[in-house]
Every structure is written in C-alpha cells, then in structure tokens.
Amino acid sequence: MTGPLGRPGPIVLLAVLAPAAIVTVLGYVSLRQWARSSELLFREQARDMASMTADKIGMMLRVTDDELLARLQATLVDGHVTVEAFQAAAPLVDRVYLFDRRGTARYPTTAHADDTIAAGLRTGPAQELWERGGRRELVIGDHVVLAAIVKSASGEPVLAALSRSREGLRRQVFEGTFAALDRATLWEVLDEAGRPVYQRAPLSDADLVASVPFREGLPGWRLALYQSRDASPEKAVRRQVAYLTAALGVLLVVIVAGIVATYRLVRREMEMARLKSDFVANVSHDLKTPLSVVRMYGETLDMGRVTDEAKRREYYRVITRESERLSRLIDNVLDFSRIDSGRRRYELAPTAVEPLVRETVEAFAYPLAQAGFKVDVEIAPDLPLVSLDAEAVRQALANLIDNALKYSAERRLLQVGARLAGGELALDVADRGIGIPASEHDKIFEKFYRVGRSETQGRRGSGVGLALVRHVADAHGGRVTVESRVGEGSRFTIWLPVAPKGERPSRAS
Numbered sequence: 001m002t003g004p005l006g007r008p009g010p011i012v013l014l015a016v017l018a019p020a021a022i023v024t025v026l027g028y029v030s031l032r033q034w035a036r037s038s039e040l041l042f043r044e045q046a047r048d049m050a051s052m053t054a055d056k057i058g059m060m061l062r063v064t065d066d067e068l069l070a071r072l073q074a075t076l077v078d079g080h081v082t083v084e085a086f087q088a089a090a091p092l093v094d095r096v097y098l099f100d101r102r103g104t105a106r107y108p109t110t111a112h113a114d115d116t117i118a119a120g121l122r123t124g125p126a127q128e129l130w131e132r133g134g135r136r137e138l139v140i141g142d143h144v145v146l147a148a149i150v151k152s153a154s155g156e157p158v159l160a161a162l163s164r165s166r167e168g169l170r171r172q173v174f175e176g177t178f179a180a181l182d183r184a185t186l187w188e189v190l191d192e193a194g195r196p197v198y199q200r201a202p203l204s205d206a207d208l209v210a211s212v213p214f215r216e217g218l219p220g221w222r223l224a225l226y227q228s229r230d231a232s233p234e235k236a237v238r239r240q241v242a243y244l245t246a247a248l249g250v251l252l253v254v255i256v257a258g259i260v261a262t263y264r265l266v267r268r269e270m271e272m273a274r275l276k277s278d279f280v281a282n283v284s285h286d287l288k289t290p291l292s293v294v295r296m297y298g299e300t301l302d303m304g305r306v307t308d309e310a311k312r313r314e315y316y317r318v319i320t321r322e323s324e325r326l327s328r329l330i331d332n333v334l335d336f337s338r339i340d341s342g343r344r345r346y347e348l349a350p351t352a353v354e355p356l357v358r359e360t361v362e363a364f365a366y367p368l369a370q371a372g373f374k375v376d377v378e379i380a381p382d383l384p385l386v387s388l389d390a391e392a393v394r395q396a397l398a399n400l401i402d403n404a405l406k407y408s409a410e411r412r413l414l415q416v417g418a419r420l421a422g423g424e425l426a427l428d429v430a431d432r433g434i435g436i437p438a439s440e441h442d443k444i445f446e447k448f449y450r451v452g453r454s455e456t457q458g459r460r461g462s463g464v465g466l467a468l469v470r471h472v473a474d475a476h477g478g479r480v481t482v483e484s485r486v487g488e489g490s491r492f493t494i495w496l497p498v499a500p501k502g503e504r505p506s507r508a509s
C-alpha cells in the first residue's frame with residue numbers, strides 16, 4: 001500500500017532542487033559579470049571625464065599663452081613697459097628669457113643662479129623655432145617652458161621663453177577648474193617626473209581610477225582622477241554585489257523552506273492517505289466478523305437442529321452480543337464521520353453520573369466476563385449532576401472500555417471510576433494491559449492513528465475511537481489525558497467541568 005505513495009521519490013526532490021541550483025549558479029555568474037562590466041564602465045566614464053578636463057585645461061592654457069605672447073610682443077615693441085613689469089603682471093609665468101639669433105641673452109642680462117633653462121634653450125628643440133617659427137612647449141629640467149619667436153623693437157627676431165609657474169598654475173588654473181567639478185571626485189595633477197603639483201584633497205583614503213596625459217600645454221604632465229575609498233567603484237560594486245548576494249540568499253532560503261514545507265505536507269498527505277486506506281480495510285473487517293457470526297448462528301437456529309434449550313439460549317445471546325458490537329461500531333464510525341465533517345451537535349443536560357457510568361460498564365458485562373476480566377467500578381458518593389450529553393459521554397466511555405478490553409494481555413483488570421478533582425469530574429478507565437510508549441501519547445488521539453502494527457497485531461480497530469473521545473471531551477469544555485507505560489497498563493481520564501459558565505447544578509439525590 002505504501003508502494004508508489006511511499007515517500008516523495010528522489011525524482012521529485014531533484015525536480016525541485018535542480019531549478020534552485022540552476023537559479024543559484026546563474027544568479028552568481030550573472031552577478032560576477034555584472035560586477036565586472038559595471039566596473040569597466042565606471043572606469044571608462046572616469047577616463048572620459050579626466051580626458052575632457054585635461055583638454056579643457058589645455059585649451060585654457062592655449063588662450064592664456066596667446067594673450068601672454070601678444071602682451072610680450074607689445075611690451076618689446078613699444079618699450080613703455082619693462083619686461084619686469086610684464087612678468088609681474090603675469091602670475092602664470094615664472095621666468096622670462098629672451099635670446100637673439102646668436103644665442104646672446106637679451107633678458108635677463110645677468111644669469112639666474114640655476115640656469116638649466118637658459119642652457120636648454122641654447123640647444124635642442126628650441127633652436128628649431130628659428131627655422132620653423134611658431135611656438136612650442138618644452139620640458140627643460142623640471143620646468144615647462146613656452147618658447148616662441150617674437151620681434152624686438154628693431155624688428156629682429158627674438159627667441160622668447162616663458163617658464164610656467166607651478167604656483168601660478170595651481171592658483172589660477174587648477175583650483176578654479178576643479179572647484180567647479182563634482183566634489184566626490186578627487187583630482188591630482190602630476191608633473192613629468194610624476195611629482196604631484198596639485199591635489200584637490202588628501203588622497204590617502206582614495207583609489208586611483210584613471211590617469212590621462214595633458215594633450216596640450218603641459219607636455220609630460222598627467223591628470224589623475226581618484227575616488228574616495230567609500231565611493232570607489234570597487235566599493236560600490238562590492239556593495240551592490242553584497243546586496244544582490246543577500247537577495248539571492250534570501251530567495252534560496254525561501255525556496256528551500258518551500259521545498260521542506262511541501263515535502264512535509266506531501267508526507268503528511270501520504271500518511272493520511274495510508275491511514276485512511278487502513279481505516280477502510282479495518283472497518284470492513286470489523287463489520288464482517290460479527291456479521292458472519294450472526295449469520296452462522298442464525299442459520300443454525302433456523303434449520304431447527306438445535307434441540308438443547310440451553311444451547312439455543314447461548315446462540316441467541318451470541319447473536320445479541322454480536323449485533324450490539326455491530327451497532328457500537330457503526331455508531332462510532334457514523335459519529336466520527338459527523339465529527340469529521342463538523343456536523344456533530346451535542347445537547348447538554350444535567351445528568352446523574354453514577355447510573356451513566358454503571359450502565360456503560362454493564363453493556364460490556366458479557367465480553368468482559370468472556371475474556372476473564374476482573375472489573376472494579378468505583379464511584380465517589382454524592383457526585384453532583386453534571387451538564388453533559390449523556391449519549392456522547394457513554395460512547396466515549398465505551399470506547400475507552402473497548403480499548404482496555406482489546407489491549408490487555410495476561411493481566412485482565414478493568415478499573416472504572418468517577419470522582420471530583422479540582423472542581424472537575426474525572427472519569428477514569430484503567431487497565432493492566434500492553435501500555436503505550438510515551439512517544440505515542442499524543443498521536444493516539446489523532447484520527448486513524450494506531451500504534452505500530454506489531455503491538456496491535458491481531459487487535460482490529462479503525463483508529464477513530466480516541467479521536468472521538470477527545471472530541472467529546474473538547475465539546476464539553478473538558479479534556480482527556482493518558483498515563484501509560486509499556487507492559488504496565490494505561491489510565492485514560494476524561495475531565496469534564498462540573499459547572500460550565502459559572503452555573504452550579506443542583507446536587508444529586
């Protein structure tokens with residue numbers, strides 16, 4: 001019966017786990033790819049921004065250079081203003097040099113202490129200007145020099161060289177340009193030897209993102225772009241990756257939880273299906289046995305072969321007993337089906353407890369005697385009338401007694417009692433039978449549940465008796481408890497409130 005329904009097979013498990021695994025792998029791979037490409041994109045954008053900024057600075061310098069050269073030319077031609085005055089008015093210019101064609105210094109006439117620039121101008125690329133004209137930016141030593149041919153007052157060509165002032169560049173060009181840009185980006189200008197000329201802010205906590213050369217104005221110099229470590233692309237991407245990984249993790253947890261929940265649900269359903277099919281088999285068997293006994297005895301009597309009066313009486317009694325058993329079984333099943341579909345109604349009425357209990361035990365007198373049971377009924381004196389549904393309580397007690405009968409072995413003792421305890425009516429049914437393992441104490445009250453087949457082997461039953469008992473107790477606002485040890489016996493107690501909803505029923509007798 002457990003064959004194909006036994007348990008969710010590995011295929012089912014695989015069908016759920018495989019998609020989860022695929023989702024995980026795909027999610028992880030695409031996350032890595034996304035991280036890589038977004039970092040590349042970020043760097044590319046940063047490089048573009050750096051290039052644009054470097055070009056802008058280059059263009060600014062070109063415009064300033066044009067102006068400077070025009071002013072120098074004017075200074076030389078009209079002679080009103082001295083070269084010193086020109087230089088003083090040009091903060092971007094560090095030093096001014098003027099040479100004639102023969103290499104004689106026209107300005108300054110007294111050499112600077114450090115004369116690398118003068119020496120550099122007398123040779124090398126500066127000399128090409130005499131032939132080609134125009135202007136050039138040269139790197140001489142650690143100076144950037146703008147060199148061009150201008151005309152002196154007398155009209156002869158003069159090689160003019162203006163060395164760029166680092167301080168001037170910092171103040172006049174870089175600060176203004178970078179102040180206008182987004183604050184999260186940190187900028188650095190490096191000279192031809194890689195020495196920082198300008199830093200927008202301390203860069204100790206920043207990562208280099210891009211570094212580009214100045215294409216104009218500052219040969220050999222570079223413009224570098226940094227991001228503070230918190231805002232660096234790696235960090236941003238890493239944070240995003242962490243978020244997405246967490247989201248993926250949550251998704252996985254949800255999927256796994258779903259799988260587990262589904263698995264348990266399926267298992268429960270399968271267990272229920274198994275219990276139900278057992279139930280049908282058990283009920284059918286339980287109905288069949290007494291029926292065949294009744295039929296056999298009935299037929300025998302009908303044939304008129306039984307002449308012995310005592311024997312005939314015996315047969316009649318068997319028929320009565322078996323039909324009683326049948327009725328009880330059918331009542332149980334019908335009631336259970338009413339309970340299961342929520343149609344069972346209880347009608348409570350003040351009832352005397354003693355007769356109820358005694359009559360119920362009495363109904364089992366014959367089977368108890370047949371099985372050799374010692375029966376002990378103990379009813380506390382002066383029990384009050386208790387508001388209950390007599391038929392339902394009788395049926396509950398009958399189920400407990402039936403169990404005691406069924407699940408006893410060598411020691412056959414049935415104790416039935418009614419007493420008051422803690423303001424409740426306690427109806428006890430105890431036996432010295434096979435007992436119930438502690439782990440099963442809760443489960444036996446579930447519908448269709450029967451303790452492991454070996455223990456109940458040979459003892460038929462449909463597994464609804466205790467479910468019914470519990471329902472009856474609950475319906476009265478009470479409960480049912482069990483104390484039991486394997487091999488020692490069991491004691492079931494139905495607890496019913498004596499005075500439901502505060503009213504106190506009048507005393508019996």
Ligand SMILES: Nc1ncnc2c1ncn2[C@@H]1O[C@H](COP(=O)(O)OP(=O)(O)OP(=O)(O)O)[C@@H](O)[C@H]1O
Binds near residue numbers: 399403433445456462
């Ligand atoms: N007095 C008892 N001693 C030992 N085991 C018991 C006792 N009463 C109940 N059980 C265990 O609890 C299970 C559930 O009992 P329950 O009365 O609900 O079902 P059942 O007796 O098997 O069938 P039925 O519906 O015919 O009563 C039993 O199958 C049995 O294993």
Ligand SMILES: [Mg+2]
Binds near residue numbers: 402465466
């Ligand atoms: Mg039972």
